[in-house]
Amino acid sequence: xxxxxxxxxxxxxxxxxxxxxxxxxDANGLVAAVAQHAxxxxxxxxxxxxxxxxxxxxxxxxxxxxxxxxxxxxxxxETSGQLQIVTQVRIDCDQDAVVxxxxxxxxxxxxxxxxxxxxxxxxENGQLVEREEEHVHDHA
Amino acid sequence: xxxxxxxxxxxxxxxxxxxxxxxxxDANGLVAAVAQHAxxxxxxxxxxxxxxxxxxxxxxxxxxxxxxxxxxxxxxxETSGQLQIVTQVRIDCDQDAVVxxxxxxxxxxxxxxxxxxxxxxxxENGQLVEREEEHVHDHA
Numbered sequence: 001x002x003x004x005x006x007x008x009x010x011x012x013x014x015x016x017x018x019x020x021x022x023x024x025x026d027a028n029g030l031v032a033a034v035a036q037h038a039x040x041x042x043x044x045x046x047x048x049x050x051x052x053x054x055x056x057x058x059x060x061x062x063x064x065x066x067x068x069x070x071x072x073x074x075x076x077x078e079t080s081g082q083l084q085i086v087t088q089v090r091i092d093c094d095q096d097a098v099v100x101x102x103x104x105x106x107x108x109x110x111x112x113x114x115x116x117x118x119x120x121x122x123x124e125n126g127q128l129v130e131r132e133e134e135h136v137h138d139h140a
Numbered sequence: 141x142x143x144x145x146x147x148x149x150x151x152x153x154x155x156x157x158x159x160x161x162x163x164x165x166d167a168n169g170l171v172a173a174v175a176q177h178a179x180x181x182x183x184x185x186x187x188x189x190x191x192x193x194x195x196x197x198x199x200x201x202x203x204x205x206x207x208x209x210x211x212x213x214x215x216x217x218e219t220s221g222q223l224q225i226v227t228q229v230r231i232d233c234d235q236d237a238v239v240x241x242x243x244x245x246x247x248x249x250x251x252x253x254x255x256x257x258x259x260x261x262x263x264e265n266g267q268l269v270e271r272e273e274e275h276v277h278d279h280a
Contacts, residue, residue, distance in 0.1 A: 016253050017253070017270070018268070019267040019268050019269070020267070020268065021263060021267070021268055032172055032186055034174055034183060034186060036183060040181075041180075041181030041182075042181075043174060043176060043183070043239050045232065046172055046174060046232060046237040058263060088262060088263075089262070089263040090259040090260075090261060090262050090263070091259065091261055091263070091268065092185065092186060092251075092258040092259050093251055093252065093253045093255075093258045093260070097186040097258075097259075099183050099259045111232075111233055112233065113156050113157070113233045115233075118232035118233045118237075119230040119231065119232050119237075119239045120230075120233070121230060121231055122228060122229070122230055123161060123198060123228075123229040123230070123231070127159040127160070127161070128158070128159050128160065128161055128231065129159070130157070
């Protein structure tokens, strides 16, 4: 889906190697966004951004998403206090997914269930076990 | 979309806190899958899994995805040698995204463009700059 905010890459070379941010929004106008803790490397959540959310994230340095359930712009933490300060934005080879490095504010969590990360369950011996990650990826 | 391979969670409590793996595949039968390097925490790629790919990933310990461009099962690395040995599988609160921790084989890369990670570009001063991550999340 084309966006009035971002250009479309003219060709594969520009898409993969060019300096222009030219996100490939899907049929619903969204790209996948992975929020990763800037300090520990822990993956906190996977959410979605439309062009407006991505633009706001880039311009304000605070993570904005598009809520599919509420069908609208979602400034993460606006009610919970779990704002995400963005320290870096990366995009993948075909520009349909972004990684944002963030520092969660408020209580430091990202998940509405109450865990630090939405990925609090591990597949183990044929079932899901709730076990948050240890900080294995702390700065050396 | 219901799957013949995985159950559906009967309610929100089971979905968010239960031990049953009950992925919520989207209208195309897919969940998002984030591959993260098991040792460094680097996010390598974002891809998609249908029920078959997820089942094969769990059963074999080697990452399988669903290729949207080729519309079929995709055993990552089958031709490139960049097989991904899976050390852990996590799922998020509403079970529509998984994180797999992997050790890339072959040349250690994951991206067809030639970089270690697909997220080799950073947004910086209004443009994309190619700069792979330093191993900031190495084991301490």
